[in-house]
Amino acid sequence: MEESELMQKVRAGEKDAFEKWMDIYSGDIERFVIQYGCTLKQAADLAEETFRNLHNQLDSISNEESLVCTLYKKALKSLAFVQQTDAPNETLFPFEEDQELHDQIVNLEMGYKVPFILSQFHKLDDSEIVKITDTSLETVEQAITVAFRDLGDAQLKKRLEFLNKSYMRMKSSFRKEQVFAKPQQEIRTTEKLKQTISKKAMISWIAGIIVLLSLVIIPIVTGEEYKKTSAEKYVERLKESFEQEIGGRYSELGLIESTEEDKLDYNYIWYGNQARADFESMIKRYEGVIDKTGTLNKKKIEDEYGKIINKLELPSEMANRLVKKPLANDKAKSGEFMKGYLEKYDVLQQAYFMTFIKHEQITADAIANESFAADKFIQKKDTYPEDLQQALDGMIKQNIYPTFIKGFGTLAPSYGKNDFSAKIRSSIHEDFGGFFTLLESAPFVSYPGLAHSLEDSVDFLLDMEKTLLSTTINDEKTNMLSWTYNELFYVIVGAAELDRIFGTDGKVKTEFREGWERIASAGEGSPAAYIMHMIISEMEATDWTDSKSLNRLGVYDVHQALELAKAGKLESYSISGIMQTETGMEIVTLPNPSFENVVQETYYSFSLYHDLSKLKKVSPLVIIGVYFYANDQKDPETMWHLYSKTKNVVKLEEFVDEWSQFDIDLYSLDSLQFDGSEETAGSIGFQRGNTHSVGTQMALNEDFVWEIEHIILNPMFFE
Numbered sequence: 001m002e003e004s005e006l007m008q009k010v011r012a013g014e015k016d017a018f019e020k021w022m023d024i025y026s027g028d029i030e031r032f033v034i035q036y037g038c039t040l041k042q043a044a045d046l047a048e049e050t051f052r053n054l055h056n057q058l059d060s061i062s063n064e065e066s067l068v069c070t071l072y073k074k075a076l077k078s079l080a081f082v083q084q085t086d087a088p089n090e091t092l093f094p095f096e097e098d099q100e101l102h103d104q105i106v107n108l109e110m111g112y113k114v115p116f117i118l119s120q121f122h123k124l125d126d127s128e129i130v131k132i133t134d135t136s137l138e139t140v141e142q143a144i145t146v147a148f149r150d151l152g153d154a155q156l157k158k159r160l161e162f163l164n165k166s167y168m169r170m171k172s173s174f175r176k177e178q179v180f181a182k183p184q185q186e187i188r189t190t191e192k193l194k195q196t197i198s199k200k201a202m203i204s205w206i207a208g209i210i211v212l213l214s215l216v217i218i219p220i221v222t223g224e225e226y227k228k229t230s231a232e233k234y235v236e237r238l239k240e241s242f243e244q245e246i247g248g249r250y251s252e253l254g255l256i257e258s259t260e261e262d263k264l265d266y267n268y269i270w271y272g273n274q275a276r277a278d279f280e281s282m283i284k285r286y287e288g289v290i291d292k293t294g295t296l297n298k299k300k301i302e303d304e305y306g307k308i309i310n311k312l313e314l315p316s317e318m319a320n321r322l323v324k325k326p327l328a329n330d331k332a333k334s335g336e337f338m339k340g341y342l343e344k345y346d347v348l349q350q351a352y353f354m355t356f357i358k359h360e361q362i363t364a365d366a367i368a369n370e371s372f373a374a375d376k377f378i379q380k381k382d383t384y385p386e387d388l389q390q391a392l393d394g395m396i397k398q399n400i401y402p403t404f405i406k407g408f409g410t411l412a413p414s415y416g417k418n419d420f421s422a423k424i425r426s427s428i429h430e431d432f433g434g435f436f437t438l439l440e441s442a443p444f445v446s447y448p449g450l451a452h453s454l455e456d457s458v459d460f461l462l463d464m465e466k467t468l469l470s471t472t473i474n475d476e477k478t479n480m481l482s483w484t485y486n487e488l489f490y491v492i493v494g495a496a497e498l499d500r501i502f503g504t505d506g507k508v509k510t511e512f513r514e515g516w517e518r519i520a521s522a523g524e525g526s527p528a529a530y531i532m533h534m535i536i537s538e539m540e541a542t543d544w545t546d547s548k549s550l551n552r553l554g555v556y557d558v559h560q561a562l563e564l565a566k567a568g569k570l571e572s573y574s575i576s577g578i579m580q581t582e583t584g585m586e587i588v589t590l591p592n593p594s595f596e597n598v599v600q601e602t603y604y605s606f607s608l609y610h611d612l613s614k615l616k617k618v619s620p621l622v623i624i625g626v627y628f629y630a631n632d633q634k635d636p637e638t639m640w641h642l643y644s645k646t647k648n649v650v651k652l653e654e655f656v657d658e659w660s661q662f663d664i665d666l667y668s669l670d671s672l673q674f675d676g677s678e679e680t681a682g683s684i685g686f687q688r689g690n691t692h693s694v695g696t697q698m699a700l701n702e703d704f705v706w707e708i709e710h711i712i713l714n715p716m717f718f719e
Helices: 003-011 015-036 040-056 067-079 096-106 110-120 126-133 137-150 156-169 199-253 260-264 273-293 298-310 315-324 331-358 360-366 374-379 386-397 419-427 430-441 454-470 476-492 510-520 527-541 548-552 555-566 593-607 620-632 636-641 652-658
Strands: 400-405 410-415 585-589 671-675 681-688 691-700 706-711
Touching: 003 015, 003 067, 015 040, 015 067, 015 096, 015 110, 015 156, 040 067, 067 126, 096 110, 096 156, 110 126, 110 137, 126 137, 137 199, 199 273, 199 298, 199 386, 273 298, 315 331, 315 419, 331 360, 331 386, 331 400, 331 410, 331 430, 331 476, 360 410, 374 400, 386 400, 410 430, 419 430, 430 454, 430 476, 454 476, 454 510, 454 527, 454 555, 476 510, 476 555, 510 527, 527 548, 527 555, 555 593, 585 620, 593 620, 593 636, 620 636, 620 671, 620 681, 620 691, 620 706, 636 652
Parallel strands: none
Antiparallel strands: 400 410, 585 671, 671 681, 681 691, 691 706
């Protein structure tokens, strides 16, 4: 039963619900009475009376009133008439330290004691305590501050933790059936509880009233000083709260938070990094406010602090929240959820991968002979170093499992495909399923060929395409999904290895024809289907032996079709005209309007912020086209950014100052060729008639972007 539903039934007076509610709070009320200073016997009797009074008066409690606050308030009211024994305090605990601290708390003035107990042991916030004690917020805050001062002890917080554990271990004497007993059946009456108040008790009560009055009066006398002290205490409590929040989550993850010094180390963990930076910045800012004004806007701080803590939410916490409140019918909120979920997953996956690298020998032994069983690896975790054990426990809680990536020969932390992931997928809008496909089934390509069956690979492709066509998320994970989709299509159609798709008869194998037909039937808005129709029609015209479109297809062409489809302009798509040969050559014959369009679109995409990720996996022929187009646009800054940063020693300012536009029409040439026989380097040749010039060297950087190392303009350009 949900808590809100239970509370509704309690307010309605349903006995079963009220009994369940008593199960939750009866122990709290007993402990509150004991902490106040009553005996164990009195605690049980008072708790029963408190619940009885509340049950009998449910009709008079408005829906706006908190039942929990009302419960404590009634307990406090009953305590006002209870005689605390004049005899020495009852021995409650086996540990002398616990008993001593308990006695100290009992002997605090009532005005200090009650707020302190409710705050420290019952974890009620100041606003709730105000309702229970019928005082002001400042009164409550100062009472807690004074109680801490009077109990002055360097180890007080640790002692309070131990004492609270001792309270929690106390056996309850609460009798649920007595709450509903008729008056004549009650073991005792309220009058028996109202014992004769001794002079000592009367003096104590009067003293408590005086304390409460003094707390109201004191701020008038020393308001400014009190407010500043209160604000400083509040900031200290925030610091403690933040450390508990981030520390608890790191413990859950099985990781250790990195220090500033660790940033130089490969093992740096980014989880919580932004939250800590934001929190420390917030604290520094508000400490400055205290110095200047002596006060704080606590409501504003709580809102800001809440947003910072939200940044610490773990993927598992996000998933549980999603499953409880699905977003399957809310595309916008599904998109927001996926963006945050994927960002946090990536950070944790990287952290766990670094842990695997740290224990490289253990992971290497686990994948010996390229065989690996995740369950056996996990079962042996007790034999691993403690940090690896904790990391394995933590990663599984986030649905991340050690996985052997055969094509790369390495052990990696990968997203689990199981009932848990199925629940998350079903709780999110269906258009975002492609992201889960990316998480659950990567890698998709294992050169040579596909990492999965052709049938599964087609399913994966169409799932990714559906997400890419509908999502508005623009981040690293979406870029990865887009590239994976491009690469997967490129391999499925055999463009990467044409020999693989043909049988001994020189025709496309039946299994590939069937896979292609499935893609072609994806629908009018599908870019993959659009390209596939072109290839299939040409293949059918040659009895499945050849397709010019397939021969000319590049990975970037699939991306171009996707972008046009998202813009509703798929019908304007044509293959860029970059043909690939078996030797690794890329050739484009000119003029070629499709190629020119690709060059222009790439230029406008890249020149906006000079973000090199926009050029990832882009053909070097397109890169050189962008270079010449930037010259036409009188944009030397973009030209400079296309050069290799390791080879180009000329600074941007110097390059721009010395630059002058050259009068060259690239598209007046007959063709461009890129010799990519080397994996990370190549040259570009320019052809006009019988004249061929190779004056441009290209290099592939670590981010898979082709950069210009140097370019020589041959005289034929100026003919």
